[in-house]
Amino acid sequence: MQQREIGIYENVLEYISLEISQVLKKIPLIYKESVEEIRLRNGLPINIYSMNSDYFVAEDGSITKDKHRGKLVTKEDIIKTFQLISNYSVYAFEEEIKNGFITLKGGHRVGIGGKVLYGKNGVEKIKNISSLNIRIAREKIGVSNKLMKYIIEYPNTIYNTLIVSPPKCGKTTILRDMIRNLSNGLTDYNFMGLKIGVIDERSELAGMYNGVAQHDLGPRVDVLDGCSKKDGTIMLLRAMSPDVIVMDEIGGIDDVAAIHEIIKAGVKIIATVHGSSIEDLRTRRSLNILINDMIFKRYIVLDNSKGIGTVKDVIDGNTFTSIKI
Amino acid sequence: MGLLKIFASILIVSSTSLIGYCFGNRYSTRLENLLHLEQCIKILETEIVYGAVPLPEALTNVYIKGNKKVSFIFEEIRRNLLNNRDGDLLKSFKMVSNQLTEQLSFKETDVELFLSLGRLLGSSDRSDQEKNFKLILKQIEILKNEAKIEMDRNEKVYKNLGVLAGITIVIILL
Numbered sequence: 367m368q369q370r371e372i373g374i375y376e377n378v379l380e381y382i383s384l385e386i387s388q389v390l391k392k393i394p395l396i397y398k399e400s401v402e403e404i405r406l407r408n409g410l411p412i413n414i415y416s417m418n419s420d421y422f423v424a425e426d427g428s429i430t431k432d433k434h435r436g437k438l439v440t441k442e443d444i445i446k447t448f449q450l451i452s453n454y455s456v457y458a459f460e461e462e463i464k465n466g467f468i469t470l471k472g473g474h475r476v477g478i479g480g481k482v483l484y485g486k487n488g489v490e491k492i493k494n495i496s497s498l499n500i501r502i503a504r505e506k507i508g509v510s511n512k513l514m515k516y517i518i519e520y521p522n523t524i525y526n527t528l529i530v531s532p533p534k535c536g537k538t539t540i541l542r543d544m545i546r547n548l549s550n551g552l553t554d555y556n557f558m559g560l561k562i563g564v565i566d567e568r569s570e571l572a573g574m575y576n577g578v579a580q581h582d583l584g585p586r587v588d589v590l591d592g593c594s595k596k597d598g599t600i601m602l603l604r605a606m607s608p609d610v611i612v613m614d615e616i617g618g619i620d621d622v623a624a625i626h627e628i629i630k631a632g633v634k635i636i637a638t639v640h641g642s643s644i645e646d647l648r649t650r651r652s653l654n655i656l657i658n659d660m661i662f663k664r665y666i667v668l669d670n671s672k673g674i675g676t677v678k679d680v681i682d683g684n685t686f687t688s689i690k691i
Numbered sequence: 692m693g694l695l696k697i698f699a700s701i702l703i704v705s706s707t708s709l710i711g712y713c714f715g716n717r718y719s720t721r722l723e724n725l726l727h728l729e730q731c732i733k734i735l736e737t738e739i740v741y742g743a744v745p746l747p748e749a750l751t752n753v754y755i756k757g758n759k760k761v762s763f764i765f766e767e768i769r770r771n772l773l774n775n776r777d778g779d780l781l782k783s784f785k786m787v788s789n790q791l792t793e794q795l796s797f798k799e800t801d802v803e804l805f806l807s808l809g810r811l812l813g814s815s816d817r818s819d820q821e822k823n824f825k826l827i828l829k830q831i832e833i834l835k836n837e838a839k840i841e842m843d844r845n846e847k848v849y850k851n852l853g854v855l856a857g858i859t860i861v862i863i864l865l
Contacts, residue, residue, distance in 0.1 A: 380776065383777065383778050384776075384777045384778075445778070446777060446778025446779060447778060448778075449778040449779070449780065449813070449814070450776065450778045452813075453745045453746060453747065454745075454746040454747070454772065454780050454812070454813040455739075455743075455744075455745040455746040455749075455813050456813060456814055456815055456816060457739055457740075457743055457813065457815065457816050457817045457819075457820050458743045458744065458745045458746075460743075460816050460817060463816075491816055
């Protein structure tokens, strides 16, 4: 397992300019296993995010909290890294760059910061790239196993579920693992696999690369990659006859309309949202509509009090009481 | 003795003619290779601007579809690019620039144009790439015309010069 995690990290280094990747190769093993983000910023030290904290990396590969010791990233490094990430083909990633990120083989995502240029149809390109944030995708197979009993509805369907979590608490990872469990089926619960339509607006859930999902989502999944929730819902309902539709990070009023469409069609839904509690969600108008309409029957609230992906509470959507055992 | 003289004379004339021919031939080889290069760049343009094919794959396609006499350099660039993985495309272009002068009889201006392709390739969006390709193809057109004029002017001169030099040497020696 440890070896696999280190392998993932070293694969990601292939996409970073030689000067920087040589430094990053020397960091201690414990960090190699757990790095979640590598941040390169023009003229600033290499920054990694690992185990809930951020560190700088010194020239000799040691980890430090002192920004003055960190190895500085030059403009050249950023340009070379960007070339490697885009496979020397910026033109082939035009659409992705407009959205602010590129997905790498393995499902890792690279966020791009720089000067944004507008054209007739919104953002046209990002130039003078000043920062890159490489988010290492680490699949955690089995993290949702404990939660499945809350969302399975007898005999063979699920409750509409909303995962509520602050950023970086593992909601996407848990959602991804739920998709895998539901599409595989669960013998423990005598649960047959369901057809799942995934609307992967940010290419995070499936991590599609050249039409192949880079994460294990099981055998009954259809993915709409880079598709908006509104359009994706219509497309899935019309053509793919899913049992469940999954979407990440809802929030806008369009998303609410899409969810109503899904419910109307008798299809179940699992979604995630940024937030720390149901009270917090109620402060947002669009989400308040969903809560009052009692669309979701299960709310799974996450935090990172005992590490990433801690399940703080599971709440019933009709009575708003905790059902966590 | 006479037979030996005739034999030696033939040898001298044929070797100088050959030298003249080689010098003269460089001009037509350059023109021919510029034509092939132009074709390769056009294929690359189609791959990139209309197909949005990632560069390494596009380079292989150019190698396959283009005339192998010239298109092999694109395959070499690709190999170099993927082996080095240091994010510097121009470096890979520079690696093959020696071969351009040695094997393909390109002049310095031709190599410079080829390197400018390496500076621009892949680093911007499609509309930008299209503009750059247009510019490079226009420049290659100019180089082709220039190569044609040079060929018309010099090729025959060198070839004739070779033969005549041989004859002159023979006359002097006799």
